[in-house]
Every structure is written in structure tokens, then in C-alpha cells.
Amino acid sequence: MPNPANKIRNWLKENRVAGVHLVQKMVQENSTRGNESGTQAVVIEKCRQLGLLLDIWEIGDNELKNHPAYFCDRESFEGNPNLVAVLKGTGGGKSMILNGHIDIVPVGDEASWTYDPFSGHIEEGKLYGRGATDMKGGNAALLLAIEAIIASGIKLKGDIIFQSVIEEESGGAGTLAAVLRGYQADGAIIPEPTNMKIFPRQQGSMWFRITVPGKAAHGGTRYEGISAIEKSVQVIQGLQQLEKRRNERIEDPLYKGIPIPIPINIGKISSGEWPSSVPDTAIIEGRMGIAPGETMESAQFEMETCLKELNEQDAWLRENPLKLEWFGARWLPGSLESDHPLMINLIDSFKEITGEAPVIEASPWGTDGGILSNVGDTPVVVFGPGVTKVAHDANEYIVLEEMFTASEVIALTLLKWCGIQGND
Amino acid sequence: MPNPANKIRNWLKENRVAGVHLVQKMVQENSTRGNESGTQAVVIEKCRQLGLLLDIWEIGDNELKNHPAYFCDRESFEGNPNLVAVLKGTGGGKSMILNGHIDIVPVGDEASWTYDPFSGHIEEGKLYGRGATDMKGGNAALLLAIEAIIASGIKLKGDIIFQSVIEEESGGAGTLAAVLRGYQADGAIIPEPTNMKIFPRQQGSMWFRITVPGKAAHGGTRYEGISAIEKSVQVIQGLQQLEKRRNERIEDPLYKGIPIPIPINIGKISSGEWPSSVPDTAIIEGRMGIAPGETMESAQFEMETCLKELNEQDAWLRENPLKLEWFGARWLPGSLESDHPLMINLIDSFKEITGEAPVIEASPWGTDGGILSNVGDTPVVVFGPGVTKVAHDANEYIVLEEMFTASEVIALTLLKWCGIQGND
Incomplete structure (x- = not known):
């Protein structure tokens, strides 16, 4: 009988086409600020199919707006919900937030794009489109990791709290709303495009x-x-x-x-x-x-x-x-000790999957990790597929192979972090 | 019996209030590009009252659009006509074009204005508003000069061709249209705000x-x-x-x-x-x-x-x-010889009215004079009330005293240029 890590690997290999299709559907929906609902609907439907506990709500209550970490000039959040989808553990394990933002930046000068910014065009292993790298590729990696665990019949002890939030590109009101709604955990991974580097510090x-x-x-x-x-x-x-x-x-x-x-x-x-x-x-x-x-x-x-x-x-x-x-x-800036258990776990998983030592750096840009750690008191590490260089540029793309590798690394980290039921 | 020049002077003195009211009405109508009709209506009504021959038309025919001096990105001229109003002479005199543009530039940062840009507010002899200097003050000076001549019972030999054109601030399509409609003359005065200097050259x-x-x-x-x-x-x-x-x-x-x-x-x-x-x-x-x-x-x-x-x-x-x-x-740039009869006439009139020698300079900005002289073959001099410094600035104003002086200088120039019937 294959061990859990091998089950994950096999499932990801066998479900490659469906995985590519998922990220493509997400990229083909424009989710610039104020238009997030289309992509969010794709994510919600996926979470529903996976049987996760869905918490879908429009942010913007007074508690949020009066919070000192709320810096937002958006007038209305109507029609563009936040999503938290929970895979409940059997109990006794550590919980993990998997946080990704659904909003994307504007396309810029359309003439600079070789393909339509919302084409999801695939060529030589790259999928093109605004948001492919920042960060729909990372979000898909999270969903595939969760699906791989469920489909492989693995029961985790700790909760997985998947978050698909709005407003990251405009200051993090989506993640702040999730924190204020009570979502905290023993650790968090944000798969922003680190080019597979591990970022314990967030600018x-x-x-x-x-x-x-x-x-x-x-x-x-x-x-x-x-x-x-x-x-x-x-x-x-x-x-x-x-x-x-x-x-x-x-x-x-x-x-x-x-x-x-x-x-x-x-x-x-x-x-x-x-x-x-x-x-x-x-x-x-x-x-x-x-x-x-x-x-x-x-x-x-x-x-x-x-x-x-x-x-x-x-x-x-x-x-x-x-x-x-x-x-x-x-x-907000954020910082995790280099020897935090979450760092050690993620570094080990990376080595197991890729056979190489990861590059550890400080992020040259801000993420919602500052809110998760400073306001939500949750240790955060940023690690994901995709190169920053193309994140807000024309012809943004995600290397699909990297997306699947990130998914596998994250899944393995979850197995060790949350613990597998019946494995002790 | 007072001589014609004295008649003009007296009439202008006695009709000061009405003259101020005229320029105020013109300034109170916003005539930015595409919105010229309101101010133009005030001018048309004035010309009608004066009994001038009115030629009111919407420019934009193919002859205009195909002309090599037509440089214009405006799509429609509908509803914002050009005006030419002629005071026919009795014959045998030289003709004069009096050209002014009705369009104004945008107001800029409204917060920089002490009074509403279309208030026509009067304080300490200055009338404030966008276009007061550039060049509704000058246009009013022209209309008052014509009215003073008519009201004084003076009959001129040569024609006065008053032009109230659109599009000067955007390259002169209005004046070009007037030239192509056949309006040429032996001389032209454009009362742009020269601060009462005389400009034979136009940049x-x-x-x-x-x-x-x-x-x-x-x-x-x-x-x-x-x-x-x-x-x-x-x-x-x-x-x-x-x-x-x-x-x-x-x-x-x-x-x-x-x-x-x-x-x-x-x-x-x-x-x-x-x-x-x-x-x-x-x-x-x-x-x-x-x-x-x-x-x-x-x-x-x-x-x-x-x-x-x-x-x-x-x-x-x-x-x-x-x-x-x-x-x-x-x-187009333009240039008139410093000893052209029109220059000599205008300089003499200026000296007679003010008792001082005028300052003669080259204009630091373009006017429709380039089109009148290069395309319309009409000698042009630029002379008018108002300081350039405030032309496109906040709190633009016209010194009313200067407006009346300019009007008197122009009226006297017209008497000499067109010739007075029964005076030879």
C-alpha cells in the first residue's frame, strides 16, 4: 500500500488535466477590484464539490471599518464576497490557514499583451493571463493540495482553513475581515509568487x-x-x-x-x-x-x-x-523566526519533494501575512509558484509544472502539520 | 460741434455701465471648447441690435477639413457656430477685420479661484472670470468700438468685418473657416491680451x-x-x-x-x-x-x-x-513690417488717446493672426487689453479701464483706416 505522500503524488499526476482546467477557469474570469465575484464563484463551486464547510460573506461591517488595521477606500463590497472553506480535522492536530487573494491588478497597456489578458492561453507549459501568477496559480495549488488529500482518503487531525479573500492588492481588508470573523490557526501558508523560494519575512x-x-x-x-x-x-x-x-x-x-x-x-x-x-x-x-x-x-x-x-x-x-x-x-510587515516549526516543516517538505534545498529570502513586497500574523496572531510563511517579475506585468504567466510541485510541497506540509488520523 | 474722435470718447464715457454689463454677460457664459454657443448668443444678439449683417454658420465642410492649414481633432461643430458681422461702409475706404475668439481654456483647479470662474465678479475695477482677459475683454472692446461709431452717427467708407470665431485655443479652425468663406480685408486687428502693447509679429x-x-x-x-x-x-x-x-x-x-x-x-x-x-x-x-x-x-x-x-x-x-x-x-507664425500703414495708424491712435508711445514687441504666443496673414493674405496686428500673465491662470481678470481705452484706440484707428464719409 502506498504511503500518504505517494498517494498525493500519484493523485496529482493522474489529475493534471483537471488541475490545469481549474486554474484556467480561474484566470479566464476577470477579478479586478470590484469584479471579484466571477472567479470567486469558480472557487466556491470547487470547494462545494470537495465538501468543505463554506462561509461566504460580504465584508464591510462596522467592526472591520473601525479596526486600526483597516486601510481601504472602497465604497462597496456588495456582490463580491469573501470565502472561507474549512476541512474539519478529526481533532488533536495543529490547524493551518491556507490564504490566497482572488483580486488581481489591472491589465495595464493591453497592446503589450501577446494574448488576451483573460485568455488562459497555454503554450510550452505556461498558462498566460492577468492573475495567473498573482495569485490564481497559487490558489489552484492550494485547492489541488486539499483535493489530493481528500481524494487519497487521508483524514487529517487538524483543521485546514482555506481562505479566498478580496482586497489583498488594495491593503488586505479581505484577510482582516476573515481574522475578525474568528479565523486563526497554528500556522498559515500564503502561496504568493515567491518563485518557489520560502519567505519568512514580509515587507x-x-x-x-x-x-x-x-x-x-x-x-x-x-x-x-x-x-x-x-x-x-x-x-x-x-x-x-x-x-x-x-x-x-x-x-x-x-x-x-x-x-x-x-x-x-x-x-x-x-x-x-x-x-x-x-x-x-x-x-x-x-x-x-x-x-x-x-x-x-x-x-x-x-x-x-x-x-x-x-x-x-x-x-x-x-x-x-x-x-x-x-x-x-x-x-503591515511581518516576520517569522527562521527556526519556527512551520519553517522547518516546510523546508523539509520542499527537500523531500524536489531533492533540493529551498532558497530562503525576505519578500520584496507586502502580503496579507502582516495582517494574519500581527492581527490574527498566526505564524505565517509565504511560499508559492510563479515569478514576481511577471506578477503585475504584461504577459503574466504561471509555469504549470511549478504549480503542481508547490501543491505537492504544501500537501506534504499539511500532512505533517495537521497530523494524519490513525498514524500515531 | 465735437469732432468724431471726441464723439467716440464721450459715447464710451457715457455708456460705461452698459459696456461693463456686456463683457460681464460674456464672461458669465462658459464657452470652453464644445460649449461656445452661450457666449456666442450674447455676441450675436449684440450684433443684431447694432444692425450688422449677420453671417452665422457651423464650420466643418470638406473644403475646411481638406485645407493644409486645418489642424483640428474636434469631431463635431454642431450647435456652436462661427459668427461674422459686417458693418458695410459707404464705399471707397479700406476694410478692416476685427477678429476675436469666443472659446476659452478650461478653468484648471477650481480651488485656486477666489470667485467662481464664471462669476463675472467686479472688484476694484477688475472683472474676474475664465476668459475675461483671453479674450472676452478684447471682444467687448471691439463691439464697443463699433457701437460707439454707429451711435455717434459716423459713417465709414470701408467695411468693418467683425469676427467672433471658435477654436482659436485649439489651432484656429474658426478663423480658417472665415477666411475660406471669403472674408479678407486690407487690415486686421486681433485684440488678444497684449497688455496694451502692439505686436506686429506673432509667434x-x-x-x-x-x-x-x-x-x-x-x-x-x-x-x-x-x-x-x-x-x-x-x-x-x-x-x-x-x-x-x-x-x-x-x-x-x-x-x-x-x-x-x-x-x-x-x-x-x-x-x-x-x-x-x-x-x-x-x-x-x-x-x-x-x-x-x-x-x-x-x-x-x-x-x-x-x-x-x-x-x-x-x-x-x-x-x-x-x-x-x-x-x-x-x-502659423506671422509677421508684419514695423512701418506698415496699419502699424503707423495704430501707433498714432494709441499716442493720441493715451498721450504715450506704445510698447512694440513680438508676441510670445500664437494667435489666429498667422492664418489671417498666411492664408487670408490680410495684414495683421495684435493689440488688446489684459495681461497675458493671467490669461490661462486662476483668478483671470480684465482691467475694465484698459478695455475702454483699447476700445477707443481701435475706434480711432478704424476712423482713420476706413475713412469717414463726407470728411474729404
Whole structure:
């Protein structure tokens, strides 16, 4: 009789086509913010077929909205539910949260895509589409791990708490709502695209908006105005300097080899209404990375100080200062000890399945792990298939082979973490 | 019996309240592009009361659209007519076009306005509102000059061809349509806000759009993408250098004292969709000033060369070059000899009315004068009330006293130019 690990492996091998079909269906549904319900329906139907206990609800109650970790500018959650689906254990084992977000970022410039961003096109072992890597491939890996365990007739002692949440890309209100609904566990895995690396640290991040003042004038006498675009160039350069200073301080060996451990990303700029006018205002929006050991407040203070310096160095800005807002999304940083039992378990499982030692690094981006660990008091490790490089890019894809390997590693970790009934 | 000039002066003095009311009504109607009809209706009603021959038509026929000087991206002119209103002379005199545009630029940041941009609020001799200076104050000065002549019982020999055109702020399709409809004259005055200076030269200008390519990535690993915003900073700096080189060449003494005779104004930038993503494209739009002696083509070639150099200096742009488009508005440069009879007449009238010598300069911005002179073969001088500095700015205003002075100078010029019947 094959042992449980072999049963899992065989099941995943034999059900490859169905597994690919599952992730393809998930990718083919656009689940950008406010449109999550289509993909969520695919996931709900899958969980229903697996016989999991379903908890489907629309988030947004007052407890959530008044929570200090709630940073969200979304007006309505109607029609786009959160999902938690539980595989109850027989008792006496450790519980595990498997957390994945269903929301995806916008497609960007569609012309840069070779295939339709929602095609789910497969070529040379890669499945293409917005969200394939971030993180529908990871979510499918979770579902396949659960299905492999159930289909193999293995009964676990501890609970598996599968979470398919909205709002991760906008600051984690979905995961926060799940925590506040009472879902906690002895451990959690988030299969964000780590490229199969294991991330015990999660960088935090915050969104900022800088309003740059100018003074309108006719473009033909532009010297009579103050260009908000020219002033924005100074702000961009100031932020680049700030990013440099902040990253030079990072000494955590887990960030070794990462060019910019805690980036300041300038994601948007918008200024001006008319080619022949000097623009009187510019709006810059971006994302500031927060180091695992750092508080949100100290990072905010550093940026405020940077903008104050920019104001002082410029005659116009001295009288018309830059305005800084922290808005929308916010991801708390998180950190797990490298020798935590969950780390040891996952590392061992990885070695067993792949025959190689995993790469252990600090994540260069935020995840919902900060909420799970800081608010939900649940130890978190981030590990999943897919390369970050393509996560928010055109032609995003997931390498299907990796997705199945991740699924197997996670399933094996679950067997050891939750414990198998009748195995002791 | 008072002489004609005194009659004009007295009439303007006695009808000040009505004159202020006229410009106020014009300013209170928003006439941004596509919404010109409200202000135009005020002007049409005034011309009807004055008994002028009205020619009201919607522009946009094929002759216009196929004309080489037609540069316009507007889809429909429906409901927003052009107006030409003629005061026929008794014969034997020189004709004069009085040309003003009815369209205004957008209001910009409304929060920067002390009063509603369409209030027509009057305080300390200034009337406030978008378009007050550019150029409803000038248009009112023209109408008051015509009314003063008519009301004073003066019969002119030459025709006065009053034009209230759309589309000046977007490249002059309204004036071009009037030229193609057959309106030409021995001279033309355009009362754009010259701050009562006399401009025999008109700078031309063109609108450009530069598409800056980037490469999307997750902001947390922004080093895996290429920021279109960072590349835009290089483009902005390159355009600043180009502007510097082009202006260092200008030697026309009429541009003496103008800080940037032919500016390159960057009026708009837009890039990015998401704070946490590296933006994959940026759009920069602006206005390139053309020197009176320069061709549009040679200026275009200079900018193309500048962008080519930027491409060559950058590894990313070398493979993903900047894209340049010339779109929408275009104003031909124009030039009148300083000793042209129209110049001498206007200068003399200015001296008679104000007791001072006028300042003669080259205009730092384009006007419809380029079309009137180049296409319509009509000598043009630009002279009007209002300061350019506030033209496209918040809290735009017209100094009412200046408006009446300009009106008197123009009326006196008309008397001499068109000739008074029975006066020889």
C-alpha cells in the first residue's frame, strides 16, 4: 500500500488535466477590484464539490471599518464576497490557514499583451493571463493540495482553513475581515509568487499621494507660471534619494541579492489639462516599502521629513508646500523566526519533494501575512509558484509544472502539520 | 460741434455701465471648447441690435477639413457656430477685420479661484472670470468700438468685418473657416491680451504628444520593470535643453526682455494606473513655440532630432524608442513690417488717446493672426487689453479701464483706416 505522500503524488499526476482546467477557469474570469465575484464563484463551486464547510460573506461591517488595521477606500463590497472553506480535522492536530487573494491588478497597456489578458492561453507549459501568477496559480495549488488529500482518503487531525479573500492588492481588508470573523490557526501558508523560494519575512507597504502645487499661465509665457510638472521632477528625484538612503541601511542577510529591498515605487502621475497651459497641480501616487523591523509610523515620518526638505530648498514650495496623504492600501510587515516549526516543516517538505534545498529570502513586497500574523496572531510563511517579475506585468504567466510541485510541497506540509488520523 | 474722435470718447464715457454689463454677460457664459454657443448668443444678439449683417454658420465642410492649414481633432461643430458681422461702409475706404475668439481654456483647479470662474465678479475695477482677459475683454472692446461709431452717427467708407470665431485655443479652425468663406480685408486687428502693447509679429506654435515606453512590474520588485515616469523625467529634461538652445538663437530685437521668446511648454503628463505597479507607458503633451521667421517643418525636425538623441543615449529607449506625434492645434507664425500703414495708424491712435508711445514687441504666443496673414493674405496686428500673465491662470481678470481705452484706440484707428464719409 502506498504511503500518504505517494498517494498525493500519484493523485496529482493522474489529475493534471483537471488541475490545469481549474486554474484556467480561474484566470479566464476577470477579478479586478470590484469584479471579484466571477472567479470567486469558480472557487466556491470547487470547494462545494470537495465538501468543505463554506462561509461566504460580504465584508464591510462596522467592526472591520473601525479596526486600526483597516486601510481601504472602497465604497462597496456588495456582490463580491469573501470565502472561507474549512476541512474539519478529526481533532488533536495543529490547524493551518491556507490564504490566497482572488483580486488581481489591472491589465495595464493591453497592446503589450501577446494574448488576451483573460485568455488562459497555454503554450510550452505556461498558462498566460492577468492573475495567473498573482495569485490564481497559487490558489489552484492550494485547492489541488486539499483535493489530493481528500481524494487519497487521508483524514487529517487538524483543521485546514482555506481562505479566498478580496482586497489583498488594495491593503488586505479581505484577510482582516476573515481574522475578525474568528479565523486563526497554528500556522498559515500564503502561496504568493515567491518563485518557489520560502519567505519568512514580509515587507510591509503603504500607499502615498503627493499633491504638487504649480501656478497656471499661458504656455506661451510659461515663465509667468510655475509648472507643477517641473516641480514634480524635483519630487521624483527627492523620492529616489530617499529610497537610496533607506535601502543602504538594510542589513538583514535575507535581503542579500535583492537590488532594492524596500522600494519606493512611483506608480502614477497626472498633471495638466491643456497642452498650451502651464499645469497648476500634479498628483503623484505610489507605494512605499516598509522593512520587517520597521514601524509604519517611522517610515511615514521619514517621507514627511524628505518632503519638508524639498519644500525648504525651493522658493516656490516654501510658500506653497507639497501635500502628503497616506491613502488606500496598507500592508503591515511581518516576520517569522527562521527556526519556527512551520519553517522547518516546510523546508523539509520542499527537500523531500524536489531533492533540493529551498532558497530562503525576505519578500520584496507586502502580503496579507502582516495582517494574519500581527492581527490574527498566526505564524505565517509565504511560499508559492510563479515569478514576481511577471506578477503585475504584461504577459503574466504561471509555469504549470511549478504549480503542481508547490501543491505537492504544501500537501506534504499539511500532512505533517495537521497530523494524519490513525498514524500515531 | 465735437469732432468724431471726441464723439467716440464721450459715447464710451457715457455708456460705461452698459459696456461693463456686456463683457460681464460674456464672461458669465462658459464657452470652453464644445460649449461656445452661450457666449456666442450674447455676441450675436449684440450684433443684431447694432444692425450688422449677420453671417452665422457651423464650420466643418470638406473644403475646411481638406485645407493644409486645418489642424483640428474636434469631431463635431454642431450647435456652436462661427459668427461674422459686417458693418458695410459707404464705399471707397479700406476694410478692416476685427477678429476675436469666443472659446476659452478650461478653468484648471477650481480651488485656486477666489470667485467662481464664471462669476463675472467686479472688484476694484477688475472683472474676474475664465476668459475675461483671453479674450472676452478684447471682444467687448471691439463691439464697443463699433457701437460707439454707429451711435455717434459716423459713417465709414470701408467695411468693418467683425469676427467672433471658435477654436482659436485649439489651432484656429474658426478663423480658417472665415477666411475660406471669403472674408479678407486690407487690415486686421486681433485684440488678444497684449497688455496694451502692439505686436506686429506673432509667434506660431504646434501641439506635440510624446509616448514614453516603460515595462510594467510589481512595485515591490520595481527593478524588474522600467518606469515610464522615470524615463519621462529624462524626456522633460531633454525638452528643457532643446528649449534653451532654440531660444539662445533668437536675435529679433522685438523679443528683447522676453525671458523665453519661443517656449516649449509641457502642459500635460499622464502615467500609471496603480500605485503598486511600475507604469508601462507615459503620455506627455505640450506646445512648441515657433519663431516668426521659422517654418513649422524645421521646428518639427529639431524636436525629432532631440528625441532621437534621447533614444540613443539610453539602453532601454534605444530598443523601445519614444514616439512623437503632432496633433490638434497648430498656429502659423506671422509677421508684419514695423512701418506698415496699419502699424503707423495704430501707433498714432494709441499716442493720441493715451498721450504715450506704445510698447512694440513680438508676441510670445500664437494667435489666429498667422492664418489671417498666411492664408487670408490680410495684414495683421495684435493689440488688446489684459495681461497675458493671467490669461490661462486662476483668478483671470480684465482691467475694465484698459478695455475702454483699447476700445477707443481701435475706434480711432478704424476712423482713420476706413475713412469717414463726407470728411474729404
